[in-house]
């Protein structure tokens with residue numbers, strides 16, 4: 001948990017006069033498609049954050065010259081709120097997302113966001129749209145804080161004004177089934193000295209074409225490799241990656257080309273506390289494929305907030321398929337997922353202090 005709040009924020013609240021909640025089919029919530037009745041907004045002007053407000057979810061007025069549209073100064077986060085067994089709502093590890101958002105902000109020459117704005121804005125928004133938090137197993141309220149540059153100016157320099165918003169979307173998990181992945185050796189997601197560790201739009205935009213091509217070839221997702229040699233595993237572009245080899249968890253170490261995932265950290269902590277060894281280091285493709293062929297690789301999975309823990313059932317490297325172990329044998333990842341779900345939904349003691357109950 002984070003230290004609670006020094007100052008109290010004044011948030012101007014305008015409630016919608018027509019809630020859309022009754023129109024929502026709560027059993028059919030594709031990831032990121034529906035949004036709650038309200039959003040939190042704030043502006044950065046004259047060197048400070050101001051105009052804190054909760055307003056009905058809807059279009060925002062912007063200049064067509066807004067620098068975000070032209071030069072892409074924009075960052076975002078993704079976290080989730082879960083309906084607890086007792087009906088309350090828990091936001092999972094929000095402090096980690098704020099920390100990472102501020103790292104992204106620094107890399108993109110954007111202003112950082114004080115803790116009280118992020119936390120109190122989020123708490124007030126959850127409170128007003130509390131009824132939107134799903135109560136179906138594996139569903140959650142996906143929370144999307146976003147900050148972007150709003151100067152109406154075509155010169156290339158950091159914007160002097162920004163908008164911060166928090167949107168919320170009741171959602172099913174991002175992936176509905178296990179993944180068949182292509183190990184990408186042509187295109188590159190991220191380079192040393194680049195922005196791969198920042199959660200910024202460009203990282204997702206540049207991945208669109210290679211991902212579309214992979215879909216056309218029959219794959220669900222890519223595994224990105226390092227830019228220099230295409231020899232080391234990086235991440236999947238919407239999640240980090242983990243392998244189980246000889247009963248140990250092996251995962252690429254966090255570096256400046258990889259997003260430092262909150263779920264990755266969560267899974268590592270849970271794995272260690274369950275007694276598994278976790279190795280964080282550079283992981284070569286050839287090593288992983290060799291383990292797959294020799295039977296030493298017993299599990300491979302993606303970990304992320306939207307993705308949760310998603311199994312990988314087949315990897316493909318330069319045209320050769322590497323089918324992986326039967327999904328029903330994946331006891332390490334499924335055990336960790338079960339424990340994680342117990343914590344997130346408030347069904348067991350929150351021994352790590354990850355839940356922020358609202």
Ligand code: PLP
Nearest residue numbers: 237238239259261262263304305
């Ligand atoms: N890598 C990328 C590029 C992502 O977009 C995400 C999702 O947020 C992750 C990794 C996993 O990070 P987290 O577990 O914090 O959601």
Ligand code: COI
Nearest residue numbers: 078079238304305306307
């Ligand atoms: C998340 O897991 O929060 C993400 O940002 C992944 C995504 C881009 C849908």
